Amino acid sequence: SVYHLQREKVVGKVNICSLNNTPLKRLRDNAEFKKAFPGQDFTAYPSLSEAGNKNFPNLYRQVIAGMEPHQAVIVAMPDQLHYEVIMEALTNNQHVLCVKPLVQKYSHAEEVEKKAYERGLFVGIEYHKRFDKRALLAKKDYAAGHFGEFIMGEAKMIEPYFYRFSNFQNWFTVDKTDPFVYVGCHYVDLVYFITGLKPVEVSVCGVKGKFPNGNEGYMWANGRVRFENGALLTVTDGLGYPDDGAGSNEQCLTMFCEG
Numbered sequence: 001s002v003y004h005l006q007r008e009k010v011v012g013k014v015n016i017c018s019l020n021n022t023p024l025k026r027l028r029d030n031a032e033f034k035k036a037f038p039g040q041d042f043t044a045y046p047s048l049s050e051a052g053n054k055n056f057p058n059l060y061r062q063v064i065a066g067m068e069p070h071q072a073v074i075v076a077m078p079d080q081l082h083y084e085v086i087m088e089a090l091t092n093n094q095h096v097l098c099v100k101p102l103v104q105k106y107s108h109a110e111e112v113e114k115k116a117y118e119r120g121l122f123v124g125i126e127y128h129k130r131f132d133k134r135a136l137l138a139k140k141d142y143a144a145g146h147f148g149e150f151i152m153g154e155a156k157m158i159e160p161y162f163y164r165f166s167n168f169q170n171w172f173t174v175d176k177t178d179p180f181v182y183v184g185c186h187y188v189d190l191v192y193f194i195t196g197l198k199p200v201e202v203s204v205c206g207v208k209g210k211f212p213n214g215n216e217g218y219m220w221a222n223g224r225v226r227f228e229n230g231a232l233l234t235v236t237d238g239l240g241y242p243d244d245g246a247g248s249n250e251q252c253l254t255m256f257c258e259g
Contacts, residue, residue, distance in 0.1 A: 018046075157236075158240055188202075205221070
């Protein structure tokens with residue numbers, strides 16, 4: 001998306017900062033990107049000439065500080081790191097686009113809102129499911145009164161089993177996050193997007209398991225959300241969709257209404 005905006009002259013220079021340059025090298029060498037966006041490139045931080053196993057945990061601060069004010073910082077990192085990066089961007093007068101979830105604490109969300117508002121900055125959360133055709137149609141028909149009032153629902157997002165062998169095993173641990181926080185939030189947002197109803201209560205239970213490297217994480221989670229009209233939504237999430245399954249994951253949202 002950023003490369004496309006760059007091609008359309010909406011975006012200028014693109015900087016990408018990572019903990020180390022290993023993923024940056026993969027991005028630079030991606031054959032599909034080269035074919036789709038010939039001649040386009042990004043500036044890598046750390047430099048691609050650095051050793052791949054050398055980490056730069058605070059380099060993002062330097063990169064953000066070096067930007068002109070009122071540019072955009074895209075935050076795509078493990079859940080528990082969002083808050084500090086977002087606040088660093090806002091401190092440096094940068095707009096923010098963040099993958100979900102925005103932050104892990106309500107108090108942190110309030111801080112982000114306050115600082116962005118005071119500085120006239122935009123903060124957006126990448127809830128891309130809002131743009132699915134079915135979600136847009138559901139929102140339109142719900143607003144027209146075709147369904148009545150949302151009263152009970154269930155959702156599911158089971159991510160691939162191979163996630164357990166990825167970098168997830170280094171950060172997706174029981175002390176940091178769980179599948180509901182990571183991906184279940186999509187459906188809480190989607191119900192709000194379709195109905196306009198805000199969530200008022202949430203409870204989550206998880207099932208622990210071990211990653212191949214020995215770290216313990218919640219491999220499965222089930223959340224129950226109550227909305228302001230008393231409606232309930234149950235969300236089941238996990239890292240367990242068969243690698244040889246027919247699709248890339250298993251997901252759904254079913255909403256029952258009355259009236």
